[in-house]
Amino acid sequence: MENKTERFEKLLVKNGLKRTAPRLQVLEILSGRDSATSQPYLEQVMGKDADRVTLYRVLQAFEEKGIIHKVLDQQGTANYAICSDGCSAHEHHDEHVHFNCDNCHKIYCLDTVKIPALKVPAGFKVEHLNLIATGLCANCSDKVN
Template sequence: MKVQVEQKLVDKKINPTAMRLLVLDLLLQQNSAISLSDIEKNLEPADRTTIYRTLKTFEEKGLTHTIDDGTGTPKYALCPEECDDHEHHDLHVHFYCNSCKETFCLPNSKIPDVMLPNGFAPSEMNLIVKGTCDKCKN
């Protein structure tokens, strides 16, 4: 497993430091997006600033993306393989469960094209659907 985690970093041209390996391994274990605070709790006594810098590096290299789910706390999730340091290809819907408070990536649910008036130039898009996830509904 450690070799696979290290190889993912190498493939994205990220130097595989101990902290980066730990953060990526944790992200790979998640079924939903995770906050910086939750990562910090799972990796205690790791330094919050180092974890944050690691996440920023991952995002810059196309390994993770940040999700603003409306809670005021950014969440982090792994990107699809085709994301890289030039462009993210993760324009998919995110789902926030009002019951368990988890945020899920829905990569098979693409954000629809939005027609903007002339002169408007989008730099990013984010679509959050809120409701009850399948786990909480059952």
């Protein structure tokens, strides 16, 4: 299998972004997690490796290019996850469900779950859907029992 860092480098180049340390580090961190990652967490993990401002700008650039997508949790905090392949700057295929665990507070991207069609009042034209479910994730509901 191809080297992970190499893959990230290609991803950056493909999107016209320079291969820099903070950017690779963000991709590294995000790819190593099974749920969306909050900005404060990223900030903490990166520590003094990168300025807070740089992190803002990296995340913003990634989002614009469709490399990552942003989910807001119940508190309005930004969380980020690497997009699955379908995404690009033009089209964010982000129509999957996000699951917010009340217990461990992880945010899962349930890529497999499709949002059912929705009947809206006449005149309304739906472009995107953003569905956030809250409750207990598989891990946590296991532990409770």
